[in-house]
Amino acid sequence: MKFEILEDKPNYLKILIKDTEPAIVNALRRTVLAEVPVMAIDEVYIYENSSSVWDEYITHRLAMIPLKTDMKMIPLPLTEENQASYSVTLTLDVEGPKTVYSSDLHSSDPKVRPTSGKIPIVDLLEGQRLRLEARAVPGKGEWHAKWQAGLASYQMVFKVDTTECEDKKACVKACPRKALKLDGNKIKFDELKCNGCGACKEFGAKVEEDRSKYIFFIETNGQITAKEALNAAIKILLAKSKMMESEIANHKK
Amino acid sequence: MKFPVRCFTCGAVIGKDWDKFIEKVNAGDDPEKVLDQLGYHRYCCRRMFLSHVELMHVIAPYRRV
Structure with missing residues (x-):
């Protein structure tokens, strides 16, 4: 090849x-x-939401925002059990009148941040406030499209x-x-x-x-570069083949 | 409501370019050329921009039930 x-x-x-x-x-x-893992917001704690839209609407929009991902930090092979072993907290506190953008999310880890600060989330008017805490975890595209690398x-x-x-x-x-x-x-x-x-x-x-x-x-969504995605895909395929090889070798009649 | 963060069909991130797009189109530019400049070559992403009706400011003053 x-x-x-x-x-x-x-x-x-x-x-x-x-x-x-x-x-x-x-x-x-x-x-x-x-299979290629990337970070995305998975859990959101909403402390105050006096805007005109539902908590779920905001949560869904937050989850769709791509976050820059450091591939070295993600446990491989990624499963639903070890997924939460690496998590990053993002906080947001905005008072109206203002449009809330993805740049208003403050991350606990500077490496994991929205790829673009210009994604609009919700409009707030005078007296409306949005205050929340979100937890981002790595995941696979197989589980939800927000974790799809590209x-x-x-x-x-x-x-x-x-x-x-x-x-x-x-x-x-x-x-x-x-x-x-x-x-x-x-x-x-x-x-x-x-x-x-x-x-x-x-x-x-x-x-x-x-x-x-x-x-x-x-074509990636910005969380990782296209070359990183290809490298990760090749590594995952190799690891899977090796796992199969050892399963066959260790099989007893 | 607000412009979607991602394209419904292909999942590309489109939310980041909405402000730029609507500013240029409101200034009188041709939407086709603006989309070409922004680099959206698939028609799934292009229809997201062209068919969007911004209604956030209409519902913003109301409380949810």
Whole structure:
């Protein structure tokens, strides 16, 4: 298996995975979605809420706010039993008239803080007050979407054979994604641009799925970087495989 | 009520850009271009911005029962 990085931004990673098969790429995707742990608010103690909306409405909005996560602090493998062994308390005390933003949350650990301070939570008018204490714990996307590290998906790569094309100019012109390029008497093919629509088939080209290559991308919500998410997913997959190996080795008849 | 923190469909964090978006749109900018600038390329996130009606200020003076 070979990785080729196509795009590398803090919260976005696009890679071309070669010499692989769909099962492995899909395992990676599912691990990023459901298993990579991140922090999120799980319990809220509301001391005073004289705003116009319900406690539950505020609590739900607080939970959806992504918190910067330090992966080293999270116990692995994460289970519902050891989940609460690492927790961070965030406090909020705002008096109106004011709009409450995520920047009003004060964390007990400076490493765990909202990724953006500009997320509006609720509007307060004169005389209204919101005072609460929230507890953030690590969790998995499998349990609740607030703990999902981000999006991950993959797409197929195609092989296009244009050797039997008679009218090469027309064939190149037919491609809506400009994956084909005329280079002298030959046609150059860019596999990253092709989505397998088959518009070039009319002119004699052969389009085939390449089942050994996949374009894979991760887009995180800011809690961890895309590279951290990929690393964590690989580590979790390895740990699971090892656990299975030792289970089989220790099995007695 | 208030603009959602996350996109209903994909879960991307959109709440952080609402103030910027509504400020520019109220100033007369084209919502399509503002969304492109903010980097929202999926149509699930774009419809969250385009279809939102802010009603928080309408219910704010009332007490919940």
